[in-house]
Amino acid sequence: MESDMSQAFQEELTCFICLNCLTDPVTISCGHSFCQACLHLSWEDIQLPVHCPMCREPSEQKDFRSNTVLKKLVSIARQASLMKYLSSEEHKCVTHKETKRIFCVENRSYLCQLDSDSHEHRGHQHGPIEVAAEEQMERLLQQMACLRSESMQQQLSMPQTLNLELSSLPISGLTERYSHFLFKFVFKFTSICPNNVKLFNVMRRCSFSPHGEDRSVDSARSYLASWGSDCFIEGKFYWEVDLNNSSLDWAVGACKDSWISNRNQLIESEGAFLLVCVKEGDHYSLLTTCPVFQHYIGRPLGRIGVFLDCEEGSLSFLNVAKSSLIHKYAPGTVNPSVRPFFSTGPM
Numbered sequence: 001m002e003s004d005m006s007q008a009f010q011e012e013l014t015c016f017i018c019l020n021c022l023t024d025p026v027t028i029s030c031g032h033s034f035c036q037a038c039l040h041l042s043w044e045d046i047q048l049p050v051h052c053p054m055c056r057e058p059s060e061q062k063d064f065r066s067n068t069v070l071k072k073l074v075s076i077a078r079q080a081s082l083m084k085y086l087s088s089e090e091h092k093c094v095t096h097k098e099t100k101r102i103f104c105v106e107n108r109s110y111l112c113q114l115d116s117d118s119h120e121h122r123g124h125q126h127g128p129i130e131v132a133a134e135e136q137m138e139r140l141l142q143q144m145a146c147l148r149s150e151s152m153q154q155q156l157s158m159p160q161t162l163n164l165e166l167s168s169l170p171i172s173g174l175t176e177r178y179s180h181f182l183f184k185f186v187f188k189f190t191s192i193c194p195n196n197v198k199l200f201n202v203m204r205r206c207s208f209s210p211h212g213e214d215r216s217v218d219s220a221r222s223y224l225a226s227w228g229s230d231c232f233i234e235g236k237f238y239w240e241v242d243l244n245n246s247s248l249d250w251a252v253g254a255c256k257d258s259w260i261s262n263r264n265q266l267i268e269s270e271g272a273f274l275l276v277c278v279k280e281g282d283h284y285s286l287l288t289t290c291p292v293f294q295h296y297i298g299r300p301l302g303r304i305g306v307f308l309d310c311e312e313g314s315l316s317f318l319n320v321a322k323s324s325l326i327h328k329y330a331p332g333t334v335n336p337s338v339r340p341f342f343s344t345g346p347m
Helices: 002-012 036-042 068-087 129-156 174-181 196-208 257-261
Strands: 025-027 033-035 102-104 109-111 126-128 189-193 223-227 236-242 249-255 272-280 283-288 293-295 303-309 314-319 324-328 339-345
Touching: 025 036, 025 068, 033 036, 174 236, 174 303, 174 314, 196 249, 196 272, 196 283, 249 303, 249 314, 257 339
Parallel strands: none
Antiparallel strands: 025 033, 102 109, 102 126, 189 223, 223 339, 236 303, 249 272, 249 339, 272 283, 283 293, 303 314, 314 324
């Protein structure tokens, strides 16, 4: 019963657009709530009336104030989730076997009480982890609000190129945390697949020309599609894909066998959980599938880390070079029985 209540509570605090925990939540006229940034991007370039992304009820208003009560509930749930995560055996201090509840500002690392009192960290600025996490969240919200204000000013003045790129903050020890679940394999099944062009064409249209002309790549070009021989059903797995030689389009993640074999509905069908990079001229865009969502962060260079948690039903993408989280699918989104997938091209 307690587990069911916790799950129901978590669902109420999840944004329908990005499927992550609500960030700076706003409640619109129909009663549904979303991240303020998600709603802003969803309604961008759309004239009034706009429609609720969930129930499609029309609204004559675009700007909404933050729901302070819901924001506080999200903060409490986020802190509880963080402490539960840090209290697990695999994240306790290896030396003292205590829960890491302290954040070291200088080293940007998590410490237990005994570590923070040690000679190495004694002169550093420390604080509770949950407080540091909320401060980082507030700083991010301020940056996002600044970008939205900058966007509105640009629309009222002469048209200029607006840089909506956000910076992803590094997380100390992120890749080391997942390295315990490192799974080494090779992509054994590979095909030169002209049909994979459809995947990148759809993503390109979503990013560069959602309301304009169809700027598709030449369908005669072929893309290299590879997937692993291992089908993950239970457990936790982490792997990395080196993208140093992938200067054009690429996609990395995990997918079901049914999605691989369904050549007619690559994007329309479910079963593919991918981070996709597409290029148009000198510009790159980063998107995720299921549902399709554009991320306003820089194109990752080098290795991409993929962490699959079959027990939680989630999948995460990491920028290994920057030790930052690119995107995480909400728990329960990714059903088990998926394979690693990688595609690049055109060749």
